[in-house]
Each structure stands twice: as C-alpha cells, then as structure tokens.
Amino acid sequence: MVPEELKYTKEHEWVKIDGETALIGITDHAQSELGDITFIELPVQAKQVKRGESVATVESVKAASDVYSPISGEIVEVNGLLEDAPETINLSPYENGWIFQIKISDGGEVETMMDAAAYEEYLGTL
Amino acid sequence: MELIFELSRAGRRGVKMPTGDVPESASLDPVYTREKDAELPSLSEPEVVRHFTNLSKMNFGVDSHFYPLGSCTMKYNPKITERIAAFSSFASIHPLQPQLVNGGMLTQGALEVISDLENVLCEITGMDEFTTQPMAGAHGELTGIMLIAAHHREKGDRRKYILIPDSGHGTNPASAAIAGYEVKTIKSDDKGVMDMNEFRKEMNEDVAGVMLTCPNTLGIFNPRIKELADLAHASGALMYYDGANLNAIMGKARPGDLGFDIVHLNLHKTFATPHGGGGPGAGPVGVKKHLAEFLPTSRVVKRKDGTFTLDYDRPKSIGYISQFYGNFGVLLKAYAYILIEGKEGLIEVSENAVLNANYLMRRLKGHYDIPYGENCMHEFVISCCRQAKRGVHAVDIAKALIDKGIHPPTIYFPLNVKEAIMIEPTETESRETLDEFVRVMIELAELAEKDPVAFKEFPKTTSVGRLDEVKAARDMNISA
Amino acid sequence: MSYIPNSIEDRQEMLKAAGVNSGKMADLFKNIPRRLQPRSFDLAPGRSEFEVEKYLRGLGKKNVTDLVYFIGGGFYDHYIPAAIDALTSRSEFYTAYTPYQPEASQGNLQAIYEYQSCICRLTGMEAANASLYDGGTALYEAAMMAIRITGRNKIIIDGGVSPIYRKMLYCYTSNLSIDFIEIPVSHGQSDRVELDKRLDEETAAVILQNPNFFGAIDDHADICARCHNSGALVIESVYPIALGLLKTPEAMGADIVTGEGQSLGIPLSFGGPYLGFMATKKKYVRKMPGRIVGATTDKNGNRGFVLTLQTREQHIRREKATSNICSNQALCALRALIYMALVGKDGLKEVASACRDKAEYTKQKLGEIKGVEVKKSSPTFNEFTVKLPENANEVIGKLIGKGIAAGFPLGRYYADMENYMLVAVTEKRTRHEIVRFADALEAALWS
Structure with a gap:
C-alpha cells in the first residue's frame, strides 16, 4: 500500500506538497529494492536545482542509486538525521526517512506526477 | 584470530637490521621530526612467522582448492617461474641502472627479456607491437583508451563515445570514463552477443572506439566479430580487445586477425602468473602498426649490433604509464611459462x-x-x-x-x-x-x-x- | 603441456561426454569461422623447465649485478628480511585471488586490514586503502580524488616532486582538462613565495613530496594551513622508511598521503612489481579509490573482515566509479606488512637513523674531495645532491668500472644539472663501501 496523499515519480521518489514547499523521499519499493541502506550523500542546502537533476545518492552494500529532484526549485532543508542513521529510510521511508525539502519554483511540474493509484499500477508493470 | 597489534609486546624485536658502523650524525631540527614513534607492532620473528602462517591457512588458493572463478582464469601457477623470478640477477637490479651509462648496456639481459616477450605476445595475438608497462588488466584498458584518444587527437578528430556491450566487465566503462569518454552500453541479443542492430544504430562518427572481449563473458565467440570490426572502422572508430578471455583461443584465433587495433592481455590469467591474492598482475598492451608511435615511453629497441637500448625520444608517445617497464617480475614468469609451453x-x-x-x-x-x-x-x-x-x-x-x-x-x-x-x-x-x-x-x-x-x-x-x-x-x- | 592432468584417453571420453561425437578437439572451436583462423602462429616448440631455467639464468648473467648501489631516486636498496620471502611464498597467499568470498579469504583480508592499519600508524592518517599499483599511479589517483572532493580543476605541483611522477600525472590526464602549474624549488625546499602567488580559489590541490626528489626535508605545515584557507587540499608523497624519523604528513596537515612502498621489503626487481600506498582523512574515504577492507562480525559475533565501501568501485558504479582499478598489489602489500611487523616500532626508527647517519657520513667523505660540492642548503634524510667539477654521467660511468653505482645523473631530467648527481645511502652500505666510494670518486676526478 502506498500512501494516498503523496505524489510519485517513475524513479520511485515520493513528493508531499505543503503550500510552496515539497518534502521528498524514496518509496517503500525503492528502499526494499536497495536493501539495507548504509549511506546517504545528502543534497547541498540552498542549492538551486532543476527537475530531473541528481541531488543525492543512496547506497546499500551492493548498489548506489541516484536520487533525482522531481521538482525545480531551491533546496531549503535536508534530513541530517540520515547521516548518522541511514537505516531510517528502510524503517520509515514515508515519514522519518524523508530526504530533502524544496521550495517549488514551478507548480506545473507537480501536475505531471503520478497519484497513489497510478503509482501502484506502475509498480504492477515492473 | 588476534590482530598482529594485539600480539605486540613492548620491547620485543623481530629482525636485527644493520646499523651503525659510522659516527652518529647530529640530530635533526625537531621541526622536521615526528613527535611519537609510529605504533608498529613489536614482535619476535617466531611470533611473526606463526601469525602469518596461521593467517595463510584461512585462505583458499589454487594449490589447495579447485577455484573455478569465471573470467579470472585461476589456473595452476608453475613453481619453476617463481624460482626464475627470484634470480638475484633480475630481482636485485635497480630500475634506473640502464640509464646510468651507455644506454642500457648494464641491463642487457633484462631488456632482452622484455623485447622477446613483446615479440612472442605479438605473434600470439597477431599484433605488431607491444608495451609491457601496464601493471594490470584495468591499467592496460586505460592505456588502450589513451591510445585511442591519441589516435583521434592526431587526426584532429574530437570523438565522444566508447561503445561497450552490457556483458562487459565493470572496468571497461570505468576505464573509458576516467580517460575522458562517455560510455554507451549496447545490449546483447538472444544469442548472448552484441546486438548487431543496436550496434549499427549507435555507430557513427562520434564513436571513438569499441571495447569487447571475445569470447565474451558468457563464454561465447561471436562469429560476426569481423563484420562488427569492419563497421566500426568504416566510421573511423578503433576496436579494443579486452584480453581477459584469451585462454580460450590461443592458436585458434588472434585478435589482430579479427580486426582489433588494440589488445590488452592479463598475464596473470592466460600466462599462469600467480594472482597474489589480488595482485600484482601484468596487463601488457599490443597495437597494430598505425598506433605504435603512441605507445608509452620508454620502448626497448634492438640496435643493429644486436644489443638492446631504451628509447625515450618519442614525441608522439602518450608518455609515462608506469614508473619503469611494468611489473618486471611478473613479466619474467609469463615469459618462462610461454617458453616452456611453446607453440x-x-x-x-x-x-x-x-x-x-x-x-x-x-x-x-x-x-x-x-x-x-x-x-x-x-x-x-x-x-x-x-x-x-x-x-x-x-x-x-x-x-x-x-x-x-x-x-x-x-x-x-x-x-x-x-x-x-x-x-x-x-x-x-x-x-x-x-x-x-x-x-x-x-x-x-x-x-x-x-x-x-x-x-x-x-x-x-x-x-x-x-x-x-x-x-x-x-x-x-x-x-x- | 606439463600442466594439463588429463590423458589423451581422458580427453577422448570427455569430448564424447561434452557432445563432441567426432572426438575431435577442433570441433569445440566450430564457432570460429575458418576465415578467422590465425594467419600465423609461429612460436618455438616447448622446452623443458630445466632448459628454460638455464636459458634465463644465462640472460640474467647479461645484467651487471655486483654493483654497490648509491642510486635511489625514489627506489632504494634496503635489506629484506628472509622471513618475508618465506611467508609470501606460502601458496595459500600467492595462488589466491581478490577476496570476493570473505569466508574463504580471511587470511588475505585480515592481512590487508593490518596493512591498512600500519600505513595509518606510519603516516598518522585515519584511513588507508588496500594499495594501488605504485607510487606514481597513487599520486595520480590522489590528484583525481582531490578534484572530485573540491569540484575544482587546478593542481599546483611542487618542483621537488619526482620527475617520473610528474610525467605520469601529465600522461594520465592528457585527455582531461586539468590545469597544472609547476613551482620550481628554491634552495632545496618548497618555494613559499611562488606557491602563494599561484594558490587561489580555483586550486583543487597542492602536491608536495617529503623528502623531495633532491633529498631535501621540509616541514610543510605552513603550506597546508595556507592551502586550507583557500579551500585547497594538500597531497603529500612520502618515503615510508623516512617516516621512522620524520614528521608525519598528518602532523603537517596533509589531506591525502601517497607513496612508493618498495622500500618496505619489496625487491628492486628492475622496476616492479611495487606498491602504491594511499591514506587520507576519514571524511574523504568515500572519495578514495581502490579496495578497502573493513572489520565486521558474523552472526555469532566473531570478528571477521570483508571488502567494504564497494559502491565506490567499478563493478558497481561502472562509468561513475572513483577509479577503474579492480585489484590491489596484495602480495606486495603483504610483504610491506610483514616488513613493518618484523622491523617493528623500534626497528623502523633504527633503520631510518642508520640511513641518515650513513648518508651524513657519505656527505662528509665526498665533501672532502677537491672540486666536489655537497649541497647543504637544506637538511636531508638519506639522499642528497652533489655537484661535480665535470659531467656527472661520465664520472658515474668511470665508477661503474670499479663496481660502484655512484648516483643518478640529474642531467637526465634537468638540462641545467649536467654536473650534478643524486646520491642515496641505505642501512646496507658499510663504512668500508662508503670510503671505497669516496676514494674511487677522487681517483676518477683527479688521477
């Protein structure tokens, strides 16, 4: 089950819109594909990023996976907790395991993302 | 098992080293010296020997175990080659010795080994010239990609891509990338070889080279390999042969005849030099004549009188890939193995x-x-x-x-x-x-x-x- | 042909079992079209191992082997304790491969972990890798690492860094756009004034060497501080035996330390195989190339060792890897580890002191010869430059005839130094040999 209130990308990121900002993390499917997460290279705070740009890297023992920003804007907050406890992403991908917060510069981008039902359907095709 | 540091006891000594038969010199200004001694372990020789002997027993090796590690060619390592590499007439030679006087006259034997090995590797692979300098397979790949770059640079041709099949070893894309190229991965077809249609689609004037093993990592020899090479050459790209799998085709096919311009060999695979727990290996690189001027410096050259010298005056060379002539001790073992096996x-x-x-x-x-x-x-x-x-x-x-x-x-x-x-x-x-x-x-x-x-x-x-x-x-x- | 166990009969039966009913080996190769078969395969017939041993012994005799070495240049004639050869000849070590299966490779893995630890203790740094090919490639990898860490593109190299290393660095980066700036040495040591002029916010790293190629010792602490102020890293290439005595690169503030490990129990062997070591601060570990071994436990809590942080490497990251290296110089690293364990904490200091004492004595003896000038502008460890009244190469040639390799002619790399030679002295040189060297030099110059 994927949370109803979130938006999703094909790269398995979730987006929680909150007014002018959005919180971003990776989905339960993404964390379970990666396995035990051992390290995360967090995005650079205050950086202006474009949609689709690689902003962070999540690593397990056998894989390294880029996290792409689904939205253009400025990175206003990163989840420092993950530096010491990257396993939080495994334990709580949708809550405590959020990765960064972005100030949305183009609201139109949000419209093109999948809702929960579409994402679940997408997972079914993999 | 305990760590060697846990076995250490203050005051114990391993080997006694030669020390003072000259007057003690004045102390160095403390600004230049270390404050505390390096905390290396203190142990007697018997303790050191037991520690490492016991550690060795916790390893699988080819001598003790069947070791069918794919693409690594873990064959038996003949003991005679160990004895030969330890000859002090080779093992104790300083690498700068040939530069002292008369262009290499002080190391004629070592230079002859390198020259002869280059010649037999040329014959085995169908290439025109070899360098023994690269110190491992991946190092050979990097050398090869740099030769590709030098070739295109000479022609004033800026190309961007190296094509690599999806079955290729991870070092292939890594070598291409650190030498400044972008990598395009080509899918395999249902027979396990590079998909010809995909290959055609990606092959154009922006492609600098193609990196392949043949047979590939699935153990399949692509019978259309020459066709593939001809397509690459028609676009001005060079063909690179990753020699990891040469053990399959000695005397049956030669990369040079298949249309490859550059090859690297893994002497620690095909030519039976030990893998050493992960190294040292040796990854000599061979080229066709048209690339020889770019080979790394120095080159062993045979003079008219039959003696050997080192050529450092090579304006088009890619330069210094290695400090000297490669992993000479490994080269010597491979050369001895080839002489014993023969054709x-x-x-x-x-x-x-x-x-x-x-x-x-x-x-x-x-x-x-x-x-x-x-x-x-x-x-x-x-x-x-x-x-x-x-x-x-x-x-x-x-x-x-x-x-x-x-x-x-x-x-x-x-x-x-x-x-x-x-x-x-x-x-x-x-x-x-x-x-x-x-x-x-x-x-x-x-x-x-x-x-x-x-x-x-x-x-x-x-x-x-x-x-x-x-x-x-x-x-x-x-x-x- | 001596190393294939199966008899002709075995092979016949196996061919049948493999589905080759013709019983012909050639049919195993039917995927290779006839037109692709070798145009030539003209090699000599095989020989017995006795004949090959005799032949190669003969080639060995064509090398001049009984020279007393006073040449170094970064590669030194140190004593190699016998136990190193005995232990590394154990085939459990030398016939194994990279420890992909940790449970079947604990010996190798623990040894690498101990090696990494010894390199850290020697250099003062926090983290070392499992080794690289040699000192030159280690320095190149360090430069690339600094570029990755800083995101900058300019590298400043001190002129005291080995000319061989500098040539390698330029070779490896010839297809990349990196700005290199060389600062010539002044009076033996690093030129602070020039360095300051060139150091800026674009600089990824400054590369230094201690002792430098000319043998001079320096304290680079001030340079490190200045670099860090501009956000640049310091890469320091070091000589491990000298670290028995000299200030550690960590104490100076270096960020990445590299070096040639040959002096730690590895034979000169005409240039290889050698050992490149690399150490850094813990915060940069993930940007470091090469294999790394880490300690962990099994489910019963027993300590064990594995290859770790592999997401940096080519088999996972492919074209995004930190390096293309997929091995280390494991057996050479094992030699270095056993050397450090046998010589030990006190022994390393003694070896280093013996090298320096003998070098100082050699300086004194050579300095007494008319026309010979021993450079004294900066302190040295075991290597120093000497100015001769005539072409150094010719003088060295004359001494070869007396069985002495007197030094390395610096004119080989520096056009204005035709009369200079670089002299190295290790603990193996005796007082008698040093006196003989001085006498032979005097005779070569003046009689």
Whole structure:
C-alpha cells in the first residue's frame, strides 16, 4: 500500500506538497529494492536545482542509486538525521526517512506526477 | 584470530637490521621530526612467522582448492617461474641502472627479456607491437583508451563515445570514463552477443572506439566479430580487445586477425602468473602498426649490433604509464611459462580449457538453467533462477560450495543474466576434480529442492560464518 | 603441456561426454569461422623447465649485478628480511585471488586490514586503502580524488616532486582538462613565495613530496594551513622508511598521503612489481579509490573482515566509479606488512637513523674531495645532491668500472644539472663501501 496523499515519480521518489514547499523521499519499493541502506550523500542546502537533476545518492552494500529532484526549485532543508542513521529510510521511508525539502519554483511540474493509484499500477508493470 | 597489534609486546624485536658502523650524525631540527614513534607492532620473528602462517591457512588458493572463478582464469601457477623470478640477477637490479651509462648496456639481459616477450605476445595475438608497462588488466584498458584518444587527437578528430556491450566487465566503462569518454552500453541479443542492430544504430562518427572481449563473458565467440570490426572502422572508430578471455583461443584465433587495433592481455590469467591474492598482475598492451608511435615511453629497441637500448625520444608517445617497464617480475614468469609451453603447448592449453568448460556445462545441464547453453568456449554461465524460486540464491550456492572445499565461481556477473554463476574450470584441472564439482553441484540442486532453509547456515566449516557486510559499511572500521 | 592432468584417453571420453561425437578437439572451436583462423602462429616448440631455467639464468648473467648501489631516486636498496620471502611464498597467499568470498579469504583480508592499519600508524592518517599499483599511479589517483572532493580543476605541483611522477600525472590526464602549474624549488625546499602567488580559489590541490626528489626535508605545515584557507587540499608523497624519523604528513596537515612502498621489503626487481600506498582523512574515504577492507562480525559475533565501501568501485558504479582499478598489489602489500611487523616500532626508527647517519657520513667523505660540492642548503634524510667539477654521467660511468653505482645523473631530467648527481645511502652500505666510494670518486676526478 502506498500512501494516498503523496505524489510519485517513475524513479520511485515520493513528493508531499505543503503550500510552496515539497518534502521528498524514496518509496517503500525503492528502499526494499536497495536493501539495507548504509549511506546517504545528502543534497547541498540552498542549492538551486532543476527537475530531473541528481541531488543525492543512496547506497546499500551492493548498489548506489541516484536520487533525482522531481521538482525545480531551491533546496531549503535536508534530513541530517540520515547521516548518522541511514537505516531510517528502510524503517520509515514515508515519514522519518524523508530526504530533502524544496521550495517549488514551478507548480506545473507537480501536475505531471503520478497519484497513489497510478503509482501502484506502475509498480504492477515492473 | 588476534590482530598482529594485539600480539605486540613492548620491547620485543623481530629482525636485527644493520646499523651503525659510522659516527652518529647530529640530530635533526625537531621541526622536521615526528613527535611519537609510529605504533608498529613489536614482535619476535617466531611470533611473526606463526601469525602469518596461521593467517595463510584461512585462505583458499589454487594449490589447495579447485577455484573455478569465471573470467579470472585461476589456473595452476608453475613453481619453476617463481624460482626464475627470484634470480638475484633480475630481482636485485635497480630500475634506473640502464640509464646510468651507455644506454642500457648494464641491463642487457633484462631488456632482452622484455623485447622477446613483446615479440612472442605479438605473434600470439597477431599484433605488431607491444608495451609491457601496464601493471594490470584495468591499467592496460586505460592505456588502450589513451591510445585511442591519441589516435583521434592526431587526426584532429574530437570523438565522444566508447561503445561497450552490457556483458562487459565493470572496468571497461570505468576505464573509458576516467580517460575522458562517455560510455554507451549496447545490449546483447538472444544469442548472448552484441546486438548487431543496436550496434549499427549507435555507430557513427562520434564513436571513438569499441571495447569487447571475445569470447565474451558468457563464454561465447561471436562469429560476426569481423563484420562488427569492419563497421566500426568504416566510421573511423578503433576496436579494443579486452584480453581477459584469451585462454580460450590461443592458436585458434588472434585478435589482430579479427580486426582489433588494440589488445590488452592479463598475464596473470592466460600466462599462469600467480594472482597474489589480488595482485600484482601484468596487463601488457599490443597495437597494430598505425598506433605504435603512441605507445608509452620508454620502448626497448634492438640496435643493429644486436644489443638492446631504451628509447625515450618519442614525441608522439602518450608518455609515462608506469614508473619503469611494468611489473618486471611478473613479466619474467609469463615469459618462462610461454617458453616452456611453446607453440603446441599453448594450443593444447586452449583446447583443454575449452574442453573442460564444455564437459562441465554439459554435465550440469538439466540441473541448472543454462541461458546460452549450446556450447561454450573456456567458461559458461548458469543461472540459479530455478533454485531462487525455492529461496536459494547464487550467493547461497556459493557459500555451500565453500563447505565442500571448492572456491565458488564468480556470482552475479555478467549483469545481463539473473542469479548468474560464471564457471571457468581452466585446463589445469583433472577430470576427477571436475566430476567431483558436478557431483557437489547436483547435490546442492537437490538440497535446494528438499531443504532450502539449510543454505542459510552455510558456510559452517570456515573460521567465520557469513559476515555482516551492512555493519562493515555502516561502522567503517577500516584500521586498528 | 606439463600442466594439463588429463590423458589423451581422458580427453577422448570427455569430448564424447561434452557432445563432441567426432572426438575431435577442433570441433569445440566450430564457432570460429575458418576465415578467422590465425594467419600465423609461429612460436618455438616447448622446452623443458630445466632448459628454460638455464636459458634465463644465462640472460640474467647479461645484467651487471655486483654493483654497490648509491642510486635511489625514489627506489632504494634496503635489506629484506628472509622471513618475508618465506611467508609470501606460502601458496595459500600467492595462488589466491581478490577476496570476493570473505569466508574463504580471511587470511588475505585480515592481512590487508593490518596493512591498512600500519600505513595509518606510519603516516598518522585515519584511513588507508588496500594499495594501488605504485607510487606514481597513487599520486595520480590522489590528484583525481582531490578534484572530485573540491569540484575544482587546478593542481599546483611542487618542483621537488619526482620527475617520473610528474610525467605520469601529465600522461594520465592528457585527455582531461586539468590545469597544472609547476613551482620550481628554491634552495632545496618548497618555494613559499611562488606557491602563494599561484594558490587561489580555483586550486583543487597542492602536491608536495617529503623528502623531495633532491633529498631535501621540509616541514610543510605552513603550506597546508595556507592551502586550507583557500579551500585547497594538500597531497603529500612520502618515503615510508623516512617516516621512522620524520614528521608525519598528518602532523603537517596533509589531506591525502601517497607513496612508493618498495622500500618496505619489496625487491628492486628492475622496476616492479611495487606498491602504491594511499591514506587520507576519514571524511574523504568515500572519495578514495581502490579496495578497502573493513572489520565486521558474523552472526555469532566473531570478528571477521570483508571488502567494504564497494559502491565506490567499478563493478558497481561502472562509468561513475572513483577509479577503474579492480585489484590491489596484495602480495606486495603483504610483504610491506610483514616488513613493518618484523622491523617493528623500534626497528623502523633504527633503520631510518642508520640511513641518515650513513648518508651524513657519505656527505662528509665526498665533501672532502677537491672540486666536489655537497649541497647543504637544506637538511636531508638519506639522499642528497652533489655537484661535480665535470659531467656527472661520465664520472658515474668511470665508477661503474670499479663496481660502484655512484648516483643518478640529474642531467637526465634537468638540462641545467649536467654536473650534478643524486646520491642515496641505505642501512646496507658499510663504512668500508662508503670510503671505497669516496676514494674511487677522487681517483676518477683527479688521477
């Protein structure tokens, strides 16, 4: 089950819109594909990023996976907790395991993302 | 086992080193000296010897175990080559000695070894010139890509891409990238070789080169290889041969005749020099004539009077790939091996390497999925997909093999086969060893059906059980 | 042909079992079209191992082997304790491969972990890798690492860095756009004034060497501080035996330390195989190339060792990897580890002191010869430059005839130094040999 209130990308990121900002993390499917997460290279705070740009890297023992920003804007907050406890992403991908917060510069981008039902359907095709 | 630091006791001494028969010099200004001594361990020689002897017993090696590690060619390492490499007339020579006087006259023997080895490697591969400088396969790849870059630069041609099949070793894209190229991956077709249509689609004037193994990592020789090379050449791209799998084709095919412009060889694979627990190896690079002027500096040259010298005056050379002439001690072992085998011996090596692999593949058929299973060259890939459905993965089979006294094959490679187990027996294994491997593999396939949970406990016979790699990565305890 | 166990009969039966009913080896190769078969394969017939041993012994005799070495240049004639050869000849070590299966490779893995630890203790740094090919490639890898860490593109190299290393660095980066700036040495040591002029916010790293190629010792602490102020890293190439005595690169503030490990129990062997070592601060570990071994536990809590942080490497990251290296110089690293364990904490200091004492004595003896000038502008460890009244190469040639390799002619790399030679002295040189060297030099110059 994927949370109803979130938006999703094909790269398995979730987006929680909150007014002018959005919180971003990776989905339960993404964390379970990666396995035990051992390290995360967090995005650079205050950086202006474009949609689709690689902003962070999540690593397990056998894989390294880029996290792409689904939205253009400025990175206003990163989840420092993950530096010491990257396993939080495994334990709580949708809550405590959020990765960064972005100030949305183009609201139109949000419209093109999948809702929960579409994402679940997408997972079914993999 | 205890760490050597845990065994250390203050005041103990290993070897007595030669010291003062000259007056003590005035102390150095303390601004230049270290405050505290380096905390190296303090032990007697007997303790050091016991520690490392005991450590050695916790290793599988080719001398003690069957080691069918795919694409690594873990063949027997003849003992005579160890003796020869230890001759003090080679092992004690300073690398700068040939530069002292008369252009190499003080090291004629060593230069002759390099020159002769280059010549026999040319004949084995069908290339025109070789350099012995690269120190490993990956290092040879990097050298080769730099030669490709030099070739295009000379023509004033800026090209961007290197094409690599999806079955290629990870060093291929890494070597291309660190030399400044972008990588395009070409899919394999249903026969396991590079998809010709894909290849045609990607081949254009922006492609600098194509990197291939042949036979590839699935153990398949692509019969259309020459056609592929001709297409590349028509676009002005160069063909690079990754020699990791040369053990399959000595005397049967030569990269030079197949249309390759550059090759690297892994002397520690095909030519029986020991792998050393991960190195040192040697990765000489051969080229066709049109690239020879770019080869690294220096070059061993034979003078008219039959003596050898080193040529440093090479304006178009890519420069210094290595400090000197490569891993000379390793070169010497490979040269001795080639001399012992000779022409017929090398042909027999490849024939028996391919025979052993085909024999194993045929006997494992039915017990494991073999995705490209018609026939193979020196190695083949099986898939544990059937076992995985029972919860037994490639890694579980590998760990079970350890308990049976067999070093596991390569697992999870190549990437285009799921649950891959890549098996390369080499020619130096007896039929009895191969039969025992088959018996064990069948037994494990049966166990996977009957009692899949049992696999999670393997290995049980080693000094430690399965290790927590997640903890290792998170804790990052990498020095004591 | 001596190393294939199966008899002709075995092979016949195996061919049948493999589905080759013709019983012909050639049929195993039917995928190779006839037109692609070798145009030539003209090699000599095989020989017995006795004949090959005799032949190569003969080639060995064509090398001049009984020279007393006073040449170094980064590669030194140190004593190699016998136990190193005995232990590394154990085939459990030398016939194994990279420890992909940790449970079957604990010996190798623990040894690498101990090696990494010894390199850290020697250099003062926090983290070392499992080794690289040699000192030159280690320095190149360090430069690339600094570029990755800083995101900058300019590298400043001190002129005291080995000319061989500098040539390698330029070779490896010739297809990349990196700005290199060389600062010539002044009076033996690093030129602070020039360095300051060139150091800026674009600089990824400054590369230094201690002792430098000319043998001069320096304290680079001030340079490190200045670099860090501009956000640049310091890469320091070091000589491990000298670290028995000299200030550690960590104490100076270096960020990445590299070096040639040959002096730690590895034979000169005409240039290889050698050992490149690399160490850094813990915060940069994930940007470091090469294999790394880490400690962990099995499910019963027993300590064990594995290859770790592999997501940096080519088999996972492919074209995004930190390096293309997929091995280390494991057996050479093992030699270095056993050397450090046998010589030990006190022994390393003694070896280093013996090298320096003998070098100082040699300086004194050579300095007494008319026309010979021993450079004294900066302190040295075991290597120093000497100015001769005539072409150094010719003088060295004359001494070869007396069985002495007197030094390395610096004119080989520096056009304005035709009369200079670089002299190295290790603990193996005796007082008698040093006196003989001085006498032979005097005779060569003046009689």
